[in-house]
Amino acid sequence: MTAFDVRPITEEERRSTFDLLRRALHVRPVTDDVWARIRESWPAAHKFGAFEGGSPIGIVSSYDTEIAVPGGRILPVAAVEGVGVRADRTRRGALSAMMAAQLADFAARGLPLAVLHASEPTIYGRFGYGSAALGKTVRVERPAARLHERVAAGGDVRLLTPEEAVKEIPGLYRRIGLHRPGMIGRPAQWWPISHDQQAGPDGGHLVAVHSGPDGDDGFVVYATISRRSFEAPDRGAALDVHDLHAAGPEARAALWRYLLSVDLVSEVRARHRPVDEPLALMLTDHRHAATVAVEDDLWLRPVDVEAALAGRTYGTAGPVVLAVTDRQLPANTGHYEAGPDGARRTGAAADLALDVDTLGMLYLGQWSATTLAEAGRVEVRDEAALARADELFTTTAAPWCGTHF
Numbered sequence: 001m002t003a004f005d006v007r008p009i010t011e012e013e014r015r016s017t018f019d020l021l022r023r024a025l026h027v028r029p030v031t032d033d034v035w036a037r038i039r040e041s042w043p044a045a046h047k048f049g050a051f052e053g054g055s056p057i058g059i060v061s062s063y064d065t066e067i068a069v070p071g072g073r074i075l076p077v078a079a080v081e082g083v084g085v086r087a088d089r090t091r092r093g094a095l096s097a098m099m100a101a102q103l104a105d106f107a108a109r110g111l112p113l114a115v116l117h118a119s120e121p122t123i124y125g126r127f128g129y130g131s132a133a134l135g136k137t138v139r140v141e142r143p144a145a146r147l148h149e150r151v152a153a154g155g156d157v158r159l160l161t162p163e164e165a166v167k168e169i170p171g172l173y174r175r176i177g178l179h180r181p182g183m184i185g186r187p188a189q190w191w192p193i194s195h196d197q198q199a200g201p202d203g204g205h206l207v208a209v210h211s212g213p214d215g216d217d218g219f220v221v222y223a224t225i226s227r228r229s230f231e232a233p234d235r236g237a238a239l240d241v242h243d244l245h246a247a248g249p250e251a252r253a254a255l256w257r258y259l260l261s262v263d264l265v266s267e268v269r270a271r272h273r274p275v276d277e278p279l280a281l282m283l284t285d286h287r288h289a290a291t292v293a294v295e296d297d298l299w300l301r302p303v304d305v306e307a308a309l310a311g312r313t314y315g316t317a318g319p320v321v322l323a324v325t326d327r328q329l330p331a332n333t334g335h336y337e338a339g340p341d342g343a344r345r346t347g348a349a350a351d352l353a354l355d356v357d358t359l360g361m362l363y364l365g366q367w368s369a370t371t372l373a374e375a376g377r378v379e380v381r382d383e384a385a386l387a388r389a390d391e392l393f394t395t396t397a398a399p400w401c402g403t404h405f
Ligand SMILES: CC(=O)SCCNC(=O)CCNC(=O)[C@H](O)C(C)(C)COP(=O)(O)OP(=O)(O)OC[C@H]1O[C@@H](n2cnc3c(N)ncnc32)[C@H](O)[C@@H]1OP(=O)(O)O
Pocket: 024, 025, 058, 080, 081, 082, 083, 084, 085, 086, 089, 090, 091, 092, 093, 094, 095, 096, 097, 116, 117, 118, 119, 120, 122, 123, 126
């Protein structure tokens, strides 16, 4: 077996590492044209490669952004993306070595948190990431589904041209704001690959914007897929929602009402929606909207446990002391008190013990301490502390990311 080195990539290694990633994800390498359009989205900064004889065999990437945490504060976060190892060099420790370098870099730069979306759920727990926010896949039957009359869904919905979409949606996303735990900022480098390629002139997606009393306050990016065939000449198209954000329930309802009004569509489908989005309840017949899957969406890793715990707020129960174990960043291993007055390191005896990936699961409020204990992920040292931890950590709104990266 040959050895490899792990180090930050250079400017000259941007395209070869991007193509390596695409191959790992079963996508063809980029053409010169496409690379010219998206190269700014793949800067050398914050990328670690594994190299064998000077050639890249693995890549991990991230960018710095912000995340909303329970209580409404916005914390710095590293968004980990672009993870891949060449197919003939997997299972030799390349990812583990790159992840160790990346985590050490996050810790050295004082980042409290890191997040990612996992291609497979078995990979990232070992590196301290826990499944922190779920997303649901919904399928709505058209034309049967209708919003019931008590749903407030005023305002106007208008379609943008692709040029307008590229120009206007970044500012609108910023104005809508990070209003749920788990929502993250979209820096300039996010948009060319993740939005402009779909919504811009060559992408084929459509973009609709909702305007309420205070101006534009919601948008949806979607694609329609014709499903007519010789055997089924009248079959309606599928409408796939790619990205939908709204500042409030009225704008959200108006966007859904618009989607359900598009003619010649027999099914509206959306992945990774908030688990508590009340779409079915907004319909005259809730059976016209089915939740067909609930999946892990955002994974979260506390990088600086004390800063992460101190960055969010807690419910009103008495404090609990957590014993946290972190094998990759051992400086985090220790006892932490969390309660209505905040969180800090402590020398007190622990009520509950957990690994740092489980703390990631608890952090945004997706899972209760009781559920995690029942699943064998939290060791209960004081039974009464479990109910207090439930009160302290759970949130009213389900956490949700809503951004693919
Ligand atoms: C955040 C994102 O970007 S998600 C996208 C992730 N990328 C992909 O899925 C692309 C296709 N897959 C790959 O490129 C590679 O298989 C990777 C990156 C997932 C793993 O890289 P590798 O270099 O093989 O991982 P490495 O050898 O360090 O394995 C570390 C451990 O994870 C386990 N592991 C790694 N990948 C997988 C997997 N896909 N399924 C199950 N276990 C896995 C290994 O068995 C090993 O376990 P051990 O520590 O108990 O021995």
